[in-house]
Amino acid sequence: MNLSRPDRSLRLDALAAQYALGTLSAPARRRLAAIAKTDPAVGAALRDWELRLGALADAVPPIVPAPRVWEGIRRRLGLGVGGAESNRSTPWWASVSLWRGLALAGFALAFALGVALLSPVAERPEERIVVVLAGQDAKPVLLVSADRGGRYLTVKAVAPLSVPAQRALELWALPEGKDPLSLGLLSASGTARIPLASSAGVVLQGTPALAVSLEPPGGSPTGKPTGPVLYTGGVQYL
Amino acid sequence: MALLQSGDRNATLADLVARTALADQRAFAELYRRTSSHLHAVALRILREPTAAEEVLQESFVSVWHHAGSYDAARSQPQTWLTSIVRNRCLDRLRRRDLDTVTLTRDDEEETEIDLPADGPTAVELLIAGAEARSVRACIETLEGGQRQAIALAFFQGLTHAELAQQLREPLGTVKSWVRRGLERLKQCLERAGLVR
Numbered sequence: 316m317n318l319s320r321p322d323r324s325l326r327l328d329a330l331a332a333q334y335a336l337g338t339l340s341a342p343a344r345r346r347l348a349a350i351a352k353t354d355p356a357v358g359a360a361l362r363d364w365e366l367r368l369g370a371l372a373d374a375v376p377p378i379v380p381a382p383r384v385w386e387g388i389r390r391r392l393g394l395g396v397g398g399a400e401s402n403r404s405t406p407w408w409a410s411v412s413l414w415r416g417l418a419l420a421g422f423a424l425a426f427a428l429g430v431a432l433l434s435p436v437a438e439r440p441e442e443r444i445v446v447v448l449a450g451q452d453a454k455p456v457l458l459v460s461a462d463r464g465g466r467y468l469t470v471k472a473v474a475p476l477s478v479p480a481q482r483a484l485e486l487w488a489l490p491e492g493k494d495p496l497s498l499g500l501l502s503a504s505g506t507a508r509i510p511l512a513s514s515a516g517v518v519l520q521g522t523p524a525l526a527v528s529l530e531p532p533g534g535s536p537t538g539k540p541t542g543p544v545l546y547t548g549g550v551q552y553l
Numbered sequence: 554m555a556l557l558q559s560g561d562r563n564a565t566l567a568d569l570v571a572r573t574a575l576a577d578q579r580a581f582a583e584l585y586r587r588t589s590s591h592l593h594a595v596a597l598r599i600l601r602e603p604t605a606a607e608e609v610l611q612e613s614f615v616s617v618w619h620h621a622g623s624y625d626a627a628r629s630q631p632q633t634w635l636t637s638i639v640r641n642r643c644l645d646r647l648r649r650r651d652l653d654t655v656t657l658t659r660d661d662e663e664e665t666e667i668d669l670p671a672d673g674p675t676a677v678e679l680l681i682a683g684a685e686a687r688s689v690r691a692c693i694e695t696l697e698g699g700q701r702q703a704i705a706l707a708f709f710q711g712l713t714h715a716e717l718a719q720q721l722r723e724p725l726g727t728v729k730s731w732v733r734r735g736l737e738r739l740k741q742c743l744e745r746a747g748l749v750r
Contacts, residue, residue, distance in 0.1 A: 374682030
């Protein structure tokens with residue numbers, strides 16, 4: 316990596332690009348980072364490429380980190396208690412009427428649909444998680460299912476959806492007594508296969524219900540639901 | 554309307570970064586609340602290990618607290634700046650891990666890795682959607698298929714040239730030149746579009 320040759324700026328730009336993209340080997344990466352500390356031109360080239368490429372990462376579906384991450388940051392910096400969880404008024408997911416809406420009828424539906432659609436695993440019923448999400452008219456629209464030990468949720472539409480342009484559907488877990496947890500974005504047709512950080516049984520533990528809200532493209536900018544709730548449904552173990 | 558919202562969001566985030574630079578703890582907490590889910594997802598995609606992704610997220614925000622003053626709103630949007638901090642740390646860690654684990658077999662690692670499902674959004678789809686979000690989709694479309702594929706996989710999954718060659722079943726030299734030429738093209742287009750400088 317000779318950066319003192321006449322074609323320096325071209326070579327530097329190419330190296331900086333590889334650095335930002337991430338394809339350089341560990342030693343090359345370290346060397347370039349070390350040079351960047353003392354050579355402003357190199358530092359600027361790296362930063363430019365990081366920003367250029369960083370702008371293209373916006374569409375990655377958000378995954379809410381565990382509360383321990385913020386706790387760790389707070390501890391390491393010696394900051395005061397609170398902060399990330401503070402100043403909330405009563406949000407919709409804490410309201411009682413939502414829970415009333417998740418009636419027993421949901422169980423019957425879940426069971427019927429679950430058996431019909433998931434028959435290959437119906438022989439081991441206790442290992443299957445099924446959620447039927449319905450709108451206010453109680454008509455089932457989406458079916459979320461997972462193996463209890465599985466690392467992903469499958470979402471299928473059982474009725475046509477109409478998602479406004481420039482809007483996205485975001486699926487949320489509504490854990491009891493806690494803030495909603497973003498599970499991921501659905502396609503406009505309602506289908507999705509959502510990877511989970513641990514098994515479905517663990518992720519949905521203490522979570523009696525799921526909901527889908529309407530959000531800006533790319534999902535809620537705040538990590539909490541910001542748009543109207545379109546569908547809700549109780550979590551059933553079959 | 555979407556544009557207006559994204560403008561508002563950037564202004565809010567820039568304000569939060571500026572206040573963080575003045576050691577405003579509430580602003581810092583709010584910045585975390587608004588951006589951590591996205592940054593966490595970016596880190597998870599590259600590292601594929603929940604624990605490692607959480608550590609990088611922590612390190613990144615600790616660094617943001619200390620270096621928020623170096624953020625230059627004229628040069629980049631706040632989310633881009635934050636993403637670049639997180640990606641950079643992910644890549645450092647990933648490349649270090651490559652060195653540390655050369656003796657590990659694939660099986661040893663598998664237990665702690667998360668699965669990215671085959672029919673979830675692919676790297677190329679994320680790249681296109683990301684460009685769409687910044688109104689620079691045309692820049693991705695100027696790339697040839699192989700260039701797009703190689704850059705997307707390297708970018709979102711942290712693959713090296715050798716790993717790209719393996720995954721795309723192409724000679725190393727071909728993959729290297731896809732990446733190099735694709736990046737050149739991307740740069741020209743992004744600069745024309747005024748996305749970064």
